Amino acid sequence: MSIVATTSSDGPSGSNEFQPGTKFPSTTSSSPLTPHHGAANNEESEPPQTQRADGKVEIKEEDYYEKLGFSFPTWKKWLILCVIFLVQVSMNFNTSIYANGLVGMAEEFDLSLQTARIGQMIFLVAYGFGSELWAPWSEEIGRWPVMQASLFLVNIWQIPCALAPNFATIVIGRFLGGISSAGGSVTLGMIADMWEVDDGQYAVAFIVFSSVGGSVVGPIVGGFAETYLHWRWVFWLSLVFGAAVQAVHFFVPETRATCMLDRIAQKRRKVGIEENVWGPNELKGKRFDMREILRVWARPFVMFVREPIVFCLSLLSGFSDALIFTFFECFGIVWKQWGFSKIAIGLSFIPILISYIISYLSYIPWIRREQRIRRVNSDAPPEIKLTWLLFLAPLEVIGLFGFAWTSLGPSHNIPWIVPMIFSGCIAIANYAIYQGTIDYMVAAYGPYSASATGGNALARDFLAGISAMYAIPLYQNVGGKLSLEWASTLLGFIAMVVISPLYVFYYYGPQIRERSRFAQTLEHERKVRGGHGALAEKDNSPYEAPQHQELA
Secondary structure: OOHHHHHHHHOOOOOOOOOOOOOOOOOOOOOOOOOOHHHHHOOOOOOOOEEOOOOOEEOOHHHOHHHOHHHOOHHHHHHHHHHHHHHHHHHHHHHHHHHHHHHHHHHHOOOOHHHHOHHHHHHHHHHHHHHHHHHHHHHHHOHHHHHHHHHHHHHHHHHHHHOOOOHHHHHHHHHHHHHOOOOHHHHHHHHHHHOOOOOOHHHHHHHHHHHHHHHHHHHHHHHHHHHHOOOOHHHHHHHHHHHHHHHHHOOOOOOOHHHHHHHHHHHHHHOOOOOOEEOOHHHOOOOOOHHHHHHHHHHHHHHHHHOHHHHHHHHHHHHHHHHHHHHHHHHHHHHHHHOOOHHHHHHOOHHHHHHHHHHHHHHHHHHHHHHHHHHHOOOOOHHHHHHHHHHHOHHHHHHHHHHHHOOOOHHHOOOOHHHHHHHHHHHHHHHHHHHHHHHHHHHHHHHHHHHHHHHHHHHHHHHHHHHHHHHHHHHHHOOHHHHHHHHHHHHHHHHHHHHOHHHHHHHHHHHHHHOOHHHHHHHHHHHHOOOOOOOOOOOOOOOOOHHHHHHO
């Protein structure tokens, strides 16, 4: 059954010629995962046993499914998500509030504002690579220790920045803080730990909102900090926020399935229930030799370069996020035409935050609609997750062109609210692009979503970091007397180009995924396991194991 035929006239294609390639099995069935599924609720009951050639018994996800994150009560899942929401807000607050300390830093260290922006750029670029480096470790050793280590290090590096005797110390501290940030790739991986592939969309939408929303909380608070506090409070505020969030996160349980299975096996051996039962990570042998470390680190980079889904959608998402960070720099120039103070310039980000809320809320009925479609057609392909994005993404182009030519200022009798409305259109599209692309990649890559979305984070943060350096020169030097207008117009034309592949993916996504060894291997394993649960991370990645080549 074609996706367009299923979605009727609500789809943008107006055709029922779309033929899905990869089919996801339904996860809404109430049937047990295995004949022994109910036994997993009692640790002292004898689980199904999978004995290896060396005589050791390995426990599997299906043996203890009801003790894993998938079976947490709904209230517990959402309580964990609320904590992760705060983690994401604090991380993105840290990236954006720095801009409010630029003037003070430049004056104290005798720098140009452009030089002072290096601290903004270096943090964001390092943040992107930090997400890549931390993400696979969260899949190997667990989400909790990785996130705690990340939060601790990020908080520690705030201190030398706040006490910096020179600008070089700030640059080094910002780099170390960025590379220490685990980012959204780990938090999104936790969703794959607790929800089936077709059931986690509400959670993905919630966490994506925390990520984009946290970025604009920074300048809103920063406007007041810049007006009433010393510039060093930019770092102290980030430290206070980060330390509070880390304290709350300390009580979040582990969600990574393989790590939870290791603990179950260890407990069974300790209490003497079964001496020969082992978790999946315990049977990996030498896990952290140099070759293994390099393989783990390389995984997200390999996915970014070799997976067309990850590469193309990450570039689109990165460009969209860079627009918001461009606003951090250019809003001051635009709003000063209306005589805005520093506090008012910070408050000008409230329409962006409101637009993020609108975009987030618009996804809730769409997610419900998609789930109804999947109940009727469980074979609906992942491309269905892009449908609502096809309608919202053009708002980015509309918003840029509208913002450009309403930035002429009060001399042309244009009220300040008009460009704010168009900036809100860009924000609606930015949220939708992040939500749509992340949701699509989580569906396509399941338990590898932390590494896959690490590529998305790399593009978003790298391009956002670069924007900190080109934003002011762009808005001051392009187009002569109409530099504000032509700079945004140029970005609007670029947006038209980067948004176009979305429609290619919607109609030809199955054919593209057929060329992906990685996605096809995961799809094969999902079918083998009946679509239940996130698969445990495998050592035999399709990039390394010849036995999976036939699945490409």
